[in-house]
Amino acid sequence: MDDKELIHQILQSNNGIIEARQASEAGINNKTLQRLHQSGDLERIEHGIYIDPNYIEDIYYITQLRCKQGIFSHETALYFHELTNRTPFQLQLTIPSGYNTRLIKDKERFRFFYIKKDLFEIGKINMVSPFGNPIRIYDKERTICDVLKKKDQLDADLVSSAIKQYIKEPGNDFSKLLTYAELFKIKDIVRQYLEVII
CATH class of the missing domain: 1.10.10 (Arc Repressor Mutant, subunit A)
Structure with a gap:
């Protein structure tokens, strides 16, 4: 051959x-x-x-080939977890503080969030892109914490409806959500949302 x-x-x-x-x-x-x-x-x-x-x-897979440390997060992760039906026009990823990627310059297509290295891997899971390729993404509970922590920088309606949907879905892990919330220092905010919606 x-x-x-x-x-x-x-x-x-x-x-x-x-x-x-x-x-x-x-x-x-x-x-x-x-x-x-x-x-x-x-x-x-x-x-x-x-x-x-x-x-x-496959923009999702290629993005992660180009940004080896990136994990899909925030609104992009909401889309993959079917907590929003809005296709992301801008891919959102989390990277460890101090990590540099050339993709940061392309502000129209990508948005990056930085986090301390010791919190970076929490909730990381593997999923499959719509084209069948492996991608790294945060689980639902980490995603809910992420969007609540940055809610002032995101689409408020999208965040609110995603949280309502998450709470209504059977089988979600509220104890994991509260454990993450404590780690990310937003336990009071998460409890407040849970009490209002439940």
């Missing part, structure tokens, strides 16, 4: 995406990727990330 066929195989098994790292691990020379990019057989999304132009770009 030649390099081009091998690349095609990787693209097929990876929803149309190939990283230079994957190519290298498969013994493919980086110049082959560059040649395929120049000929139009591959599109370069970012340094070391290529996509088959015949595939629909």
